[in-house]
Amino acid sequence: MAKRRVLSEFWQFLKQEKKYWLMPIVIVFLLFGLLIVFSQSSAVAPFIYTLF
DSSP states (O other): OHHHHHHHHHHHHHHHHTOTTHHHHHHHHHHHHHHHHHHTTSTTHHHHHTTO
16 A cells, blocks of 8 residues: 555656656666566576676
């Protein structure tokens, strides 16, 4: 429930302040975070770490 509240407040902030350009940045950060989390426990990890 708290996560949904944070997301709704963030969305309201974006609409109120007209800062829609922040959304792609947040999405990219989330994708990088998911990539790091899922790659730590797999055999692909050494190949992903060479990208960074």
